Amino acid sequence: xxxxxxxxxxxxxxxxxxxxxxxxxxxxxxxxxxxxxxxxxxxxxxxxxxxxxxxxxxxxxxxxxxxxxxxxxxxxxxxxxxxxxxxxxxxxxxxxxxxxxxxxxxxxxxxxxxxxxxxxxxxxxxxxxxxxxxxxxxxxxxxxxxxxxxxxxxxxxxxxxxxxxxxxxxxxxxxxxxxxxxxxxxxxxxxxxxxxxxxxxxxxxxxxxxxxxxxxxxxxxxxxxxxxxxxxxxxxxxxxxxxxxxxxxxxxxxxxxxxxxxxxxxxxxxxxxxxxxxxxxxxxxxxxxxxxxxxxxxxxxxxxxxxxxxxxxxxxxxxxxxxxxxxxxxxxxxx
Amino acid sequence: xxxxxxxxxxxxxxxxxxxxxxxxxxxxxxxxxxxxxxxxxxxxxxxxxxxxxxxxxxxxxxxxxxxxxxxxxxxxxxxxxxxxxxxxxxxxxxxxxxxxxxxxxxxxxxxxxxxxxxxxxxxxxxxxxxxxxxxxxxxxxxxxxxxxxxxxxxxxxxxxxxxxxxxxxxxxxxxxxxxxxxxxxxxxxxxxxxxxxxxxxxxxxxxxxxxxxxxxxxxxxxxxxxxxxxxxxxxxxxxxxxxxxxxxxxxxxxxxxxxxxxxxxxxxxxxxxxxxxxxxxxxxxxxxxxxxxxxxxxxxxxxxxxxxxxxxxxxxxxxxxxxxxxxxxxxxxxxxxxxxxx
Ligand SMILES: Nc1ncnc2c1ncn2[C@@H]1O[C@H](COP(=O)(O)OP(=O)(O)OP(=O)(O)O)[C@@H](O)[C@H]1O
Ligand SMILES: Nc1ncnc2c1ncn2[C@@H]1O[C@H](COP(=O)(O)OP(=O)(O)OP(=O)(O)O)[C@@H](O)[C@H]1O
Ligand SMILES: [Mg+2]
Ligand SMILES: [Mg+2]
Numbered sequence: 078x079x080x081x082x083x084x085x086x087x088x089x090x091x092x093x094x095x096x097x098x099x100x101x102x103x104x105x106x107x108x109x110x111x112x113x114x115x116x117x118x119x120x121x122x123x124x125x126x127x128x129x130x131x132x133x134x135x136x137x138x139x140x141x142x143x144x145x146x147x148x149x150x151x152x153x154x155x156x157x158x159x160x161x162x163x164x165x166x167x168x169x170x171x172x173x174x175x176x177x178x179x180x181x182x183x184x185x186x187x188x189x190x191x192x193x194x195x196x197x198x199x200x201x202x203x204x205x206x207x208x209x210x211x212x213x214x215x216x217x218x219x220x221x222x223x224x225x226x227x228x229x230x231x232x233x234x235x236x237x238x239x240x241x242x243x244x245x246x247x248x249x250x251x252x253x254x255x256x257x258x259x260x261x262x263x264x265x266x267x268x269x270x271x272x273x274x275x276x277x278x279x280x281x282x283x284x285x286x287x288x289x290x291x292x293x294x295x296x297x298x299x300x301x302x303x304x305x306x307x308x309x310x311x312x313x314x315x316x317x318x319x320x321x322x323x324x325x326x327x328x329x330x331x332x333x334x335x336x337x338x339x340x341x342x343x344x345x346x347x348x349x350x351x352x353x354x355x356x357x358x359x360x361x362x363x364x365x366x367x368x369x370x371x372x373x374x375x376x377x378x379x380x381x382x383x384x385x386x387x388x389x390x391x392x393x394x395x396x397x398x399x400x401x402x403x404x405x406x407x408x409x410x411x412x
Numbered sequence: 413x414x415x416x417x418x419x420x421x422x423x424x425x426x427x428x429x430x431x432x433x434x435x436x437x438x439x440x441x442x443x444x445x446x447x448x449x450x451x452x453x454x455x456x457x458x459x460x461x462x463x464x465x466x467x468x469x470x471x472x473x474x475x476x477x478x479x480x481x482x483x484x485x486x487x488x489x490x491x492x493x494x495x496x497x498x499x500x501x502x503x504x505x506x507x508x509x510x511x512x513x514x515x516x517x518x519x520x521x522x523x524x525x526x527x528x529x530x531x532x533x534x535x536x537x538x539x540x541x542x543x544x545x546x547x548x549x550x551x552x553x554x555x556x557x558x559x560x561x562x563x564x565x566x567x568x569x570x571x572x573x574x575x576x577x578x579x580x581x582x583x584x585x586x587x588x589x590x591x592x593x594x595x596x597x598x599x600x601x602x603x604x605x606x607x608x609x610x611x612x613x614x615x616x617x618x619x620x621x622x623x624x625x626x627x628x629x630x631x632x633x634x635x636x637x638x639x640x641x642x643x644x645x646x647x648x649x650x651x652x653x654x655x656x657x658x659x660x661x662x663x664x665x666x667x668x669x670x671x672x673x674x675x676x677x678x679x680x681x682x683x684x685x686x687x688x689x690x691x692x693x694x695x696x697x698x699x700x701x702x703x704x705x706x707x708x709x710x711x712x713x714x715x716x717x718x719x720x721x722x723x724x725x726x727x728x729x730x731x732x733x734x735x736x737x738x739x740x741x742x743x744x745x746x747x748x749x750x751x752x753x754x
Pocket of ligand 4: 473
């Protein structure tokens with residue numbers, strides 16, 4: 078009963094509810110990691126849609142499975158059940174060679190720490206040109222021109238000189254720009270950004286967020302934005318999925334989620350964020366008690382009930398997913 | 413707090429500088445210096461909380477370590493409860509340091525994985541029944557006395573941060589330096605830890621030096637705030653005065669760059685600061701902020717501004733202060749409901 082998923086044309090899918098075909102659609106995704114200590118059920122039934130030009134944010138506390146969802150969108154982790162489809166084609170049905178083509182050209186990813194995804198011993202130009210030529214039938218000169226153009230587009234000054242530099246010669250903010258340039262160099266339809274600004278200072282974060290927003294508008298890229306920063310979510314997202322213990326517990330348009338959060342977890346999360354733009358209230362900050370459960374040791378039923386002030390007896394049973402009026406919530410208070 | 417009265421501060425830092433030799437010539441003599449902290453003055457009264465904010469590399473941690481004399485200052489003084497740490501002998505310094513404890517950012521590397529948390533905490537505890545005191549400390553930080561025999565890997569990040577706080581409280585300090593103590597934690601756990609620290613402040617009159625790059629947390633937690641840029645304090649004052657009417661262009665830019673958790677506000681377009689922080693090895697002449705400052709003129713390249721007192725207990729270091737915009741960076745929300753829906 079928890080996994081009633083309607084097809085792309087039904088009222089179930091979030092983005093499709095507004096009449097556009099999704100460029101990305103995730104249905105009842107499950108991911109388990111195999112470890113020496115047994116299986117870790119990191120993602121336990123996640124469904125969402127992304128429309129072109131849309132920013133869909135996944136937010137939640139550390140360990141809730143955000144990065145695992147991100148990786149599964151590029152088939153970089155083994156999906157144990159459910160499906161991820163790009164433009165109507167299931168990733169799981171693709172051959173290796175086809176997957177390689179899809180990654181980069183249709184869907185690209187940027188990570189939190191750009192240093193780990195750039196090769197330290199190769200120049201930026203080398204890496205950009207290789208990426209471009211992997212996906213586009215361009216000769217070296219044309220690929221180089223395209224690389225310079227992309228670097229310019231992401232706000233790197235003097236790109237013709239920068240292209241000869243190595244990653245360590247750049248600041249963190251510049252490296253993240255290079256990663257964005259690389260990810261967008263083949264004009265993918267979808268960009269997956271996993272904590273793209275978490276390692277950066279706020280002033281540089283503001284630049285990168287503005288850049289992502291501009292590029293989305295210009296190229297029509299759909300963005301899946303993964304972050305634990307509620308402020309970044311409010312700033313960027315069209316739709317938001319709130320994740321807890323491997324599941325989405327609530328999903329809504331950004332304005333609706335913030336003005337009328339329904340799940341007690343969402344309410345607690347939003348209330349515990351201190352505000353830079355308001356004088357603090359007297360008394361203690363609102364704080365959710367406890368911390369998220371470990372995968373594999375989730376409470377029966379609603380995984381949040383052990384921290385929930387409104388938990389009831391019925392919460393020991395899995396809450397049904399309530400979909401309607403363009404939002405979803407998975408909570409016994411809302412059935 | 414033997415000789416601290418209301419007008420002698422618990423901590424006074426005067427002209428404190430810290431520079432590091434980053435390269436040496438063939439004779440081993442320093443040939444290039446990095447000025448990580450440059451002539452910092454600050455005061456902290458008993459029971460008061462001072463926030464230190466600024467971007468990565470601006471010198472916040474170096475300032476903390478230099479105050480504790482973990483590095484000898486290159487210049488300047490640190491006076492703690494009337495004692496000049498620079499001229500105190502080793503025994504006296506050790507004794508003073510026990511009263512100034514530090515909690516660091518990373519709760520994972522801060523604890524020895526092979527020792528029970530009880531024995532880590534017991535290290536700092538003196539006299540009397542140490543085991544009873546360890547149990548009391550664990551309870552004070554919201555853990556249970558029975559946790560003393562467990563190892564760090566059995567705890568979550570937030571719990572480990574509580575353990576680090578318990579350990580820092582062992583010697584009954586007067587001053588707690590929190591260096592990004594909540595930065596690695598999720599917001600829910602961050603709020604728990606901040607409430608815990610606020611309780612300690614209330615119950616024991618602890619003073620805090622609260623270092624953070626998270627401005628919202630600083631606004632929620634600190635009485636006063638000092639904003640650092642490339643080793644220097646550019647603005648300092650009572651927290652609400654600074655947040656409601658930031659005067660230094662860097663303070664304004666920093667505050668306006670913080671994303672607001674309220675979608676309606678996102679399009680109140682803020683002024684983006686261009687570029688990154690310049691290399692501290694080759695800081696700009698004059699005002700160090702001038703290369704990113706929208707208001708800089710030629711004068712700013714020639715003269716280094718010093719902190720000047722404004723009326724409201726505030727100090728700002730900016731040559732162009734009189735000509736700049738002021739007032740809140742963010743318009744006031746229309747209603748409280750709009751501001752805080754939950
Ligand atoms: N390669 C792996 N092997 C085993 N367990 C893993 C692996 N990667 C992640 N996990 C576990 O799966 C769960 C989800 O991890 P994931 O990285 O997706 O979380 P996250 O929401 O991205 O967290 P964070 O905010 O800390 O990045 C966690 O409990 C994590 O410990
Ligand atoms: N032991 C050292 N030797 C040489 N340079 C150092 C040393 N410690 C710090 N620095 C440099 O001093 C400057 C200030 O560093 P510090 O760690 O104090 O900054 P911070 O404000 O705490 O930054 P963050 O927010 O990243 O923690 C940086 O440029 C840093 O590289
Ligand atoms: Mg992650
Ligand atoms: Mg630091």
